[in-house]
Amino acid sequence: MEKKKINFSEEERAVLLDLLSRHRSVVENKRTDAASASRKRDSWKNIEDEFNSRHNVTPRKWTQLKKCWENMKDKWRRRNAEDVRERFATGGGTPPSSEMTDELQRVGDIASHMAVRLPNPCDSDRSRHDAMPGGSQSSNQLCTPSAAALLSQTQDTPLEESGGFGVATLYWLM
Structure with missing residues (x-):
């Protein structure tokens, strides 16, 4: 029976993040061809060598890292x-x-491709909520193009002339 592995300490994870920030272009490359896979494996072996050369860490294999x-x-x-x-x-x-720890923020910085959200023109809620923290966008920028066209038509006319659909009603319908 194999002996239980020792958990990574906070210091070891910090060392790993430092090494990964230098090797991220290879390690986080999305290509899966043989040449890229070979470069990734070599990069992980280099990370293993650099990691294990530190005096304050438990020696680890590249697969563990x-x-x-x-x-x-x-x-x-x-x-x-x-x-x-x-x-x-x-x-x-x-x-x-956000309650992201410094370590998790560094993970997000190194693997920045994970934070990219694909735009969805049919999901007006997503764009409105994603834009909330900045708070600088107008209501027309927070909705789909067809809803923005309706809003621009009704914002210039009084509520009685627009048939009863005001900005608040259209915003609610989105």
């Missing part, structure tokens, strides 16, 4: 999803501040 990195990215994804859920929660007021 890679698994720790994947676990940190998963933890970042879960925390980010929780932040999005909290931002969408009802109740009004200002959205709660």
Whole structure:
């Protein structure tokens, strides 16, 4: 039976993040061809050598370091999803501040491609809530083009002339 592995300390994770920030262009490359896979494996072996050369860390294999990195990215994804859920929660007021730790913020910086959201023109709620923290966009910029066209028509005319649909009503319909 294999002996239980020792958990990564906070200091070891910080060392790993420092090394990954230098090797991120290879390690986080999305290509999966043989040449890229070989470069990734070589890069992970270099990270292993640099990691194990430190005096304050437990010697680790590159597969263990890679698994720790994947676990940190998963933890970042879960925390980010929780932040999005909290931002969408009802109740009004200002959205709660993010509770990302410094370590998780560094993970997000190194693997910055994970934070990119694909635009969806059919999801007006997503764009409105994503724009909330900045707060500098007008209501026309926060909705789909067809809704923006309706809003621009009704904003210039009094409520009686527009058939009863004011900005508040259209905003509610989105």
